[in-house]
Each structure stands twice: as C-alpha cells, then as structure tokens.
Amino acid sequence: MTRILGLARRYWMVTLTILVGLLGIVLALSGVGWLVQWTFSAYALAVAAWQAVGMVRAMLHREFGLDILAVTAIVATVLVGEYVAALLVVLMLTGGEALEDYANQRAKRELDALLTRSPQVAHHAVGGGYRDIPIGEVKTGDVLLVRPSEIVPVDGTLLSPETTLDESSITGESVPVERVVGDVLLSGAVNGRQAVEIRATKTAGDSQFQQIVVLVEHAAQSKAPVVRLADRYAVPFTVFSLALGALAWWLSGDPVRFAEVLVLATPCPLLIAAPVAFIGGMSRAARNGIIVKSGGVLEQLARAKTAVFDKTGTLTYGAPALTELRPVKPLSPEQLLVAVASAEQYSSHVLAASMIAAARERGLTLHEADSAEEAATNGVVAHFGGSDVVVGKFAFVAEHAPDARRTAIAPGELAIYVAMNGRYAGAVLASDHLRANAKATLDRLGSLGVTRTMMLTGDAHETAEHIAAELGIGRVRAECLPADKVAEVAAITERPVIMVGDGVNDAPVLAAADVGIAMGAKGATAASESADAVILVDDIARTAKAVEFGRDTVRIALQSIWLGIGVSVVLMVIAAFGVIPATAGAIIQELVDLVTILAALRAIGGRLDARAAAVGVTPDAPGALQSPVRRSSSSR
Template sequence: MAAGWMKTALLVVPATGLAVGLAAPLLGFPNIARPAFTAATLVVIAALLAEIIASLRRGEVGLDIVALLSMSAALAIGETLAASVVALMYAGGQSLEAFAERRARRDMVALLARAPRSTRRYGAHGLEEIALDAVAIGDRLLIRQGETIPVDGTVTTDLAVIDEAAITGESVPAQRRHGEQVISGSINVGAPFDMRADRLASDSTLAGIVRLVAAAEASKAPMSRLADRYAMVFLAVTVVLALAAYILSGDPVRAVAVLVVATPCPLILAVPVALVAGLSRAAARGILVKGGKALEALARIDVLVLDKTGTLTHGRPRITSELVFDGITPRELLRLAASADQASQHVLARRLVSEAEARGLDLAVPEAAEEVPGEGVSATVEGRRVSVGGIAYAAARADLGTGDDEAADNLRRLRDGTGVVVAVSVDGRLAGGFLMVDELRAGSHALLDALRAEGLKRIVLATGDRAGVAEALAADLPVDEIRSEQTPADKVAVVVAERRHGAVMMVGDGVNDAPALAAADIGLAMGATGSAAAAETADVVLLVDQLSRLREALVIARRARTIALQSVVAGIGLSLVAMVAAAFGLIAPVQGALLQEAIDVAVILNALRALGGPVPAEIR
C-alpha cells in the first residue's frame, strides 16, 4: 500500500517540472525551460531505474525498460519537452494503476478495518471487558447494538438481528433465533443479545478471513507472470522497430517516437487491475479468492468434483419422522435421548441436542456416560439408563423379547434411502427412534444445470456415504458419475483421474476433504460451516452457506479474465499501430506520449469493469 502512495507522490515531480518549463518562457525566463524539463525527467528516471534493478534481482524483466529507453533517448537528442511529457505520462500511469488497485481492494479490506479487539463477557461478578484473545469456548458474551460479533457462536437469547453483508454479501439483515449460529465479522443491528462462544478468536471466521486476505494480497497472478515472460518479446519488437525507423530514415526523432508510443505497455497495467477488481467483486459477494492465481485458474475450470455432506446437503441432519413405543411421548423420548447425547461429540448426537433445544426442552445432565465411537452412547438420565445410537446398538442394550423384536423391525422400516435411524432404549427396552435426514439443498439441480451452461464439461459426486444413500440423493441430479464410500485418499485419486477431462475443481467442507482440495487445480471450501482445515487448504472459500455462490464465483472469475485479455489485446494492438505510424514519421514524440497515455487510461478503465457486472439470479 505504501508503494502505491509513493507512485502517486512521484506524479508531482514531472507535473511540477512540466508546469515550470512551460511557464518560464511566458514569464520571461526561457533559459529555465530545458533544465526544468530535464530535472523532472531525471527524477522519474532514477525512480524507474531503481525499480528495474529490483525487478532484475528477482529474476523479472519488465516492460518498464521501454519507458527508461524512451526518456533517456529523448533527453539524448535534446527532446526535453517530449522526455518530460513521457515522464509525466509514465508517473501518471503508475499513479492511476495504484489508484485502481486501491479502489479494487476496497471491498476486500473494508471488513478488516472494523475487526474488534475486545468484547463483554458474563463473569462471576457480572459483565467484564476482556481482550478478544481471552475468549474461551463456552463463554457467554453480550453483543451490544452496533457491535461487531467477535467470534463464531450460538445465539442464547430469543432473537438477534445481524448485518452479514461484509461476510456474505447479503444486504438484508438476517434474523438468528435461539440455538442458531452467528459468524464473526457480522454486525448487531438489532437489540443487544447474548451468545455462546463456539470457537476461539484465532479460529473464527473473521480471523480466517484476515489470514486469507493476507495470502491473497501477497499473491501474483499467472497472467502477470505471463506479461513478464513476454516482456522481452515486446521489448525486442520495440527496439527493432525503433532501430529500423532510424536506419531507414536517418532521423533519430522517429526512433524516439517509436519508443515513446510504446511506453508503458497495457500488458503490465490492465492484467493486475482486472484481476484485483475481480477479487474485490468476489469478496463483496462473500467469496474469498486467495489471489489472482486462483482467480485466473478458476476461470479455466472444466470438471467439478463435489462432496455431498455440507456441500450438496446442509450437513445438518434433522428429524423428519419419529416412532415411539410403550406409551412414551415423542417429546419425552427426544428429551431423554438428547440428554444422553450431550456426552457425545458425534454429528448426529449434536444435531439431536440442537433439535431438542430448539423445541424448548429442558435437558438433564447425563451421568455415568459410556460411548462406543461411531455406534452410540449410554448414560444415566434422571435415574433411567438411556442408550442412543444405531438400531443394533440400542437393541443390544435392550432385553429383547417378542415385542422388542417387532419394534426393531419397525425401526428398520422407518429408514428410507437417504436417512439414518437413531434408536433409543430406556431401562432395557426399545422406546422408539428418530429418522434423521440430511436433505439436499434447495435448487441443487438448477445450480448444476447452470454450471453446465457456464461451460463445465463434467460433474462428479464423490462422497464417503454408502452407495444406497449417495445414489438415492443424487438420483435426479445432472451428475456424470457417483463415487460412493470414498476415503480421503480415494477422493484425491478421483481428482487426479478427472484431470484427463481438463482442469478440476474440488468442492468440500470437511477435514476429510482437505487432501482432495489441495490436490485439485482449484479447491473450494464451504467456509461458513466447514472445517478450518478445508478453508485453509482451499483456494476459494465461500463465506456464506449458499452453494449457489459457486456459480457466481465462476462467472466473476471468467468475466475478470475475459476483461483482462480484452484490455491486453486492444492495448497492444493500438500500441503496435501507433508504433508503426511513429516509425513513418506520422507521430512526433510528444504526440506519441499523449497517445500512449490515452491508450493506457482506456485499458485501465476497461479493466475496472471487472468490479461490476450483473450478478447471476439467485438459484433456489
């Protein structure tokens, strides 16, 4: 950022020198004009030379060499006014580029400026102001109106009204009720509310965004490296054309005019501006792309590999039906089961507890809990022994008689192709069970159709679920292949195998998806609800729990890349035409400088179009 302001400050020197030089004859001091032009140009040459040397030390050859040659050659043949105009135009172009990049990054960094440093916590003696790093998981925090939510957590009062625009791009405030999650970086625009901290400050969404933005800022786009790679080609063409103009005409002014009209090349201005504008546009829509390299690669994706849980589905199974025996009510069965499940960290156990809390049930503290990982948990709840888990697990902890055999069969029939039955036994008898279904996201079919319309050649579903669940869920989806029962290593193999069809994007949200996200050409993580490992590994993170933003990300990336290429082709084409005209003596050095600057301004303004453009209609 400091370098950007230095570029802007450098503009003052040639502007002052040119103004003094032009005014001097009018004020009766004609001898001052040439020294003023020369001095201003030499300052810009010195700054440019330092930049070129630094680039050469990094092993980069840039097109700024053309600017150095043109100013130096103009001074050498006494065209001090032309040299000063070139210096002004070059400094102006650098200043305009710096302004464009600051403008393009505005949405990206706006969130970081208001990151909180402290929060209010309920302690033993009432409310206390604590540093953000002191927040522990489980702490009860007070979020006042207008405050930024400091960590990810769960609402513990009746209602919270929050503005998530900076995180998700949604302009309408969201309502979050008791038991629902809120994400750090959002703003409380309603009444004060209480929340429970679910993550440490260092692991929160906002902290992750800070790290990801830092990575994006440090990234250099491959198209920018492409510009550097072809710098020597363009430099050689420029020098050859300038020498040819001098040799064939014997007029050094023509050679200088050729150099002047080639400075600076739109190739080094339009590409970074367009890509940074695309990054900013994506960030404003809750899509964090880790730099120009990822954005440019995203624009060239041919194959999509999708995880299921948390991606095509919400990753939050809910109770869709229930079955009870022996006269126990569904509410009481849920209360007992959820009370026991408080002792478990299994995803279904946590969802059962959340469902019970959402229904306003008072859960008891489980005692003497025992858990068989992946199968179920048993605990004493208010003096009753409660077992919660799969049908086999609960049945094994019941004294099965004829009635219990029939109950187990009824529970098995409760299960459909996409759901999981959570069975409950109480005091040695099967008491009932719940069918929990992780439903397909609304609009998934339309989204996949829309992605195909955007140019994707192939869509593959890769999931760790059993074949029956995966096939039932994706039966009506426009996917080319379903790969079920996939381990993390299997998903990596799928990504590698799909490369024969083109560039591959992997979309996932869990820790088990992280290896595949890293192996893909582009990894996209559902950062709002997914694991920190997936978000850190991925190249693109959706900060809002809406898979439809995947289409927006693709549209924004392809638009930014197209605009960058348009600017390069148009700018280089116009520059070459002007260089030929200068070689034939049709353009003088001063005219060439003004013409080239007009070309540069045009391509930069065109590149800034990547900041806007229509947003694809929301898919529901």
C-alpha cells in the same frame, strides 16, 4: 484541500514531475528558456537512471520486465532534443504507477472494508457493569454487551430477547436478519438499534469474522498466474518495439523517428491491466459472499472442466431428521435413541446433531460417557460404565457386532446402525433433502464450461446413485474415506478440477483439488483453511457464481491487455511514418493507459452483477421447495 495534499504526498514522484514542468514554464516566461531543456533533460535522465537500477536488479534475479522500454524512450527523447516529450514520458511512467495504485485501492475496496471493520475491543460484563477489554482477551462463556450499530466482536449466543443484524459483510446478503434469544450470532455482523447481551461461544481467533479476515489478508497479497503470463509478454513486446523504432530510424535516416515510436511503446497495458482486473475480481467475489484466496484461483476457476461434490451438507442440506426407530427387543425405541444420542455427543458428524436434537425433543436424558472414540466418516464407540455403544455405518458396526444385519429402508431414508456390548441393537432411520437449487447450480456450471461432474460421498451406493441420476451427475463414488476422495480427485484427467465440500473430512480433498471450495457458513474451520475459496453463505449456487466471476475476470484482464497492446502497436506503426510527434505521442499514450485501467476495472462487476440479478440461479433456502434424498444406509 487536505485530500489533494494527501494524494500529492502519496504520489510524490508525480508531484515532483509536475513541479519540474511548472518550473520549466516559469523559466520560459522569464526569458531563460535555454535552461528549460537542461532542467527537463537532467530530471528525465535522473529518473531513467533510477529506473535502470531497479531494472538491473530484476535482471540479476532473472526477471525480465518492460522497464527497458521506458528507460530507452526517456534516453532517446533526451538525445534527439525532444526534452518536453522526455518529461511527458516520465510523467507517463510515474503517473502510470500512481494510476495502478489508485485503481488497486478502488478494486479491493470490499476486501479492505472487511479488514478495517475488524473489531478491536469487547464490553465485558463484570460486577453489574461493563469493562472494555481487548478482543483477544475474550474467553468462551464471557457475557458481552453489543451496543447499537456495533460489530459483534466474537461468535456467541444471544441472551437478550431479540435483535436485528446486518450480516452483509460476512454473507453478502443485504437484507437484515432477525435473531431471538438462544440464536447464534456471528462475529462481524452489525447490531441493530438496541443494545444486547451475548455469551461468547468462541474466542476471537476462532470466530467467523477473524477467520474471514485471515482469508482476505491472504487474498489481498496474491498475484495471479495470468499476471506472470503478462510479464512474459515483456520480451517479445520489447523486441518488437525496439525493432520497429530502429526500422523507422533506418528507413527515414532520422533518429527522431526512433524516439517517436518508443514514446508510444508503453508497458502499462501489461503491467497494470492484469493486477487491477484480478484484484477487482476478488473484490467482486467478496461482495457476493465468496472469499477467493488468490488471483490464481480465479484463473483456475475460469478454466475449470470438472466439478466434484460431497453429498451431505453440500448437495443436501446436511440436517437429516429422525423418521423411525427400529430397536432389537427387549430394547425400547426410547432406550435405543438414548444410547445413540448419548454416543453421538462425542461425534463431529452432521448426523450427530440430528440425533441429539431428536432425543431432547422427546425429553430424554442423555448419559455422559467414561470415554469415547470417533472413527472419521465411520462412526463412534462410547463406553458408559459397564456398557459399550457403537453407532455408525453398517460395516463399522458389524466389526463390533457380528450378528448385525441390514435393515430395509424406504426412499428418502438413511440408516444408522447400533450395537451394544458386542450385540446388534437396532437401527435409526433418518432422511435428508436435496438443496432446492442444486440442479439449477449444476446446469449453470455446465453452461459455464464445467461439463463433467462427479459426486464423492461416504454414503451408501443406493443413495449416491439415485441422487446422481436426479441431478444428472455423470460419475459417482460411494462409501468413500477421506483418502479415497483424494485418490479419486487425483485420478481425474479433465482438469482443472473444482471440489466442493463442507466438513472436516473434506479438508484433505479440498487441498488436493485444483480449486477447493468450502461451504463455510456452518463454521467448518478445517475445510475453510484447506480450501482455495470459501462460500460464506449456505448457498451452493455461489459455486457457479465463483466460476462465473473467474471467467469474467480472466476475460476482462485479457481484453484489457490486448486492447492496450493493440492500440499501442497501431500508434507505433503510425509514428514510424513521422505522423505523430514525440510530444503528442507521449500525451496520446497517457490516454491509452487510462483507457486500459478503466477497462480492467470492469472486473469489479457492478454492472455485470446487476444484469445477472434478473436471470441468476435461485438462491437456496431451507424453506424452499425440497427434493427428498431417496435411499441410503448411512451418510457417514
């Protein structure tokens, strides 16, 4: 009962219309039926006047919609004495708005779920106990308690021995994951059955879940271009409907025909189908671990012709492992690695973490620099007391050490060059691996109409060409700076262009592409903020999924629009011959609206996802079969 009352208050215009209808029945049964016509007509004209005011305001802003059809239908039915039909048109109009609101709420359920689950407080460890504080007051380094079934409030490191987490709200993966002491816990994950302690590594605003919430809020407020395209159908559809009604009136000599045609000229297929379908498509994407920032992105994805990929961390796993140290004597391998890892502490490049990890695995002690500067995508210069260390690409190191020379590398390796105090000090070799499902993802994109592919990388030509050949990528540009990537994407003629990347250096080109897709699982904040869509799991196959969702959403939106329009036109033509009375026409059109909404709700994709599960691209996993990256001089 409470739910019914809540719906009645939420959709008060529908409630009021129904009450007016019930009042008419009471009046008719009371022997004062003549009041029914006046009651229904007065109420219908009041609603028409209210709608007309909004229509005029929109027209003053050069926005021409479909309200004129509803207003004209109400006025026409009242003037010809079809007062019951007039009330039904009002019910159709107000009910259509209510159905749209309900359908939108249903369609964006997954988006709303993320917003409503946002944690508000954290249990801060203080003096042997815990004190609840607002999540915004959590500082890096704070020790927090996460109770059973609670949401992890901020990104942090697990201090307790182990726990099990449900990360489905942020990754789309329904299988619980196990974490042990020292592992990173992402905010938004749901803790298992035991209370654990974590040490905050980020504030709430910088944490994974809060970033997702910001993206979702932006997505939920968007309006797709295809919806505006549907609005542009308003003028021809209105003209056609009015012309057909006028023709029926002229040929029959009966003004009732005009009203009978217009009650079937509902604008709902245009006004409702597209928004519902696009919100449903964004909801479907969120359920599958992809945050799409606007409905317009889905339309661009549906029409995409070219896909451009970064290499390291996108087509590859982005975690190169040290394979060999080649110092210049009298430097020892350990001394070379200490110098490299100490300098790389001040670099944000993916190779830096690999070098630091390799040094720590060998028990080496790293040095703290007096100062350090990183040249994006090129390398880093660090100063240690009286010693200068330069680490990075060959060309970058050669600028500081004229005696630098390239080193021979085997297939599957990349080289990081080192200079110390203006002299060449050697090279460090590492290897990266292609993602297990990279080729399958590209094949799937091709089957979806994205037939042109390109790779943009800061890596050397040899590696880039080899990877491109192995994956079947048509065009390659190696040794790119961020500005070079932007220029290359801008020069592509086969558009729309999708750009997929993961690092900070990809942020400019992600923003420049028609659709920028960020592999955001590793917390590349700059890339995620610049992108139009963010993949929350470390799985490149979701790129093809995003295109698939875009194509399905646009197809369903257009199918729903034309289904509603087609049925309405057929019914209007039949009504022009006097076959469908105005009252019956209004009832029939209500059913057409309902069918249109149900058709648009297919974009939520429950059945589509179930069918695709058996034939989809194999999920990526670091433990899966990997293909080695063949040849490189540096992947910076």
